[in-house]
């Protein structure tokens with residue numbers, strides 16, 4: 001059986017967010033610091049990057065505090081972005097898909113429904129959706145359609161031995177999470193299925209919702225699959241950096 005280690009790599013932040021951003025419709029008076037991350041799943045034979053971060057151009061446009069090019073962050077653990085073969089895009093918000101062009105030889109794995117929504121549904125061009133997406137990176141992905149560098153997934157699918165993409169809607173139309181076998185059993189990189197650990201522990205999603213009913217059902221699905229609750233990881237929690245062994249600057253080993 002293929003066993004993987006999981007690393008969290010911070011590429012921007014910290015950012016201050018209101019509590020009501022992180023916990024839907026509550027904690028209005030609180031604030032909390034979060035980070036932007038990509039993740040690395042490392043096995044004996046394969047390395048998979050989860051999410052692509054943001055290009056320097058986009059980081060400038062969005063004025064991302066504390067930004068470091070994900071290419072340089074990966075280099076700290078001896079991964080050359082040019083050599084990366086597999087990149088899972090959990091969803092097409094700019095902070096997750098905005099760096100696809102940094103991986104010129106990678107195959108990208110995206111849920112087809114997520115991809116079609118952002119590329120083809122006119123609603124994706126409306127202000128609240130435009131605000132959280134990046135047309136340049138979406139166009140880059142579109143330029144790969146029909147080639148073997150873009151794999152459009154339909155529902156739960158294994159992409160490599162021991163690594164499965166799971167349809168996990170709620171935050172976006174067809175966000176996918178990534179499950180893998182680790183030394184401690186099945187773990188899931190949940191990306192923005194939760195912004196912080198509290199979303200899972202308190203059963204309460206963030207404010208960025210396209211389907212709250214679907215989101216709660218996604219929580220049931222993911223909890224059922226992980227070997228233990230602490231192996232279900234959120235997308236933006238600063239604790240991903242603070243509570244795990246550091247292996248290089250701004251990089252921790254989660255499992």
Ligand SMILES: [Zn+2]
Nearest residue numbers: 093095192235
């Ligand atoms: Zn995000």
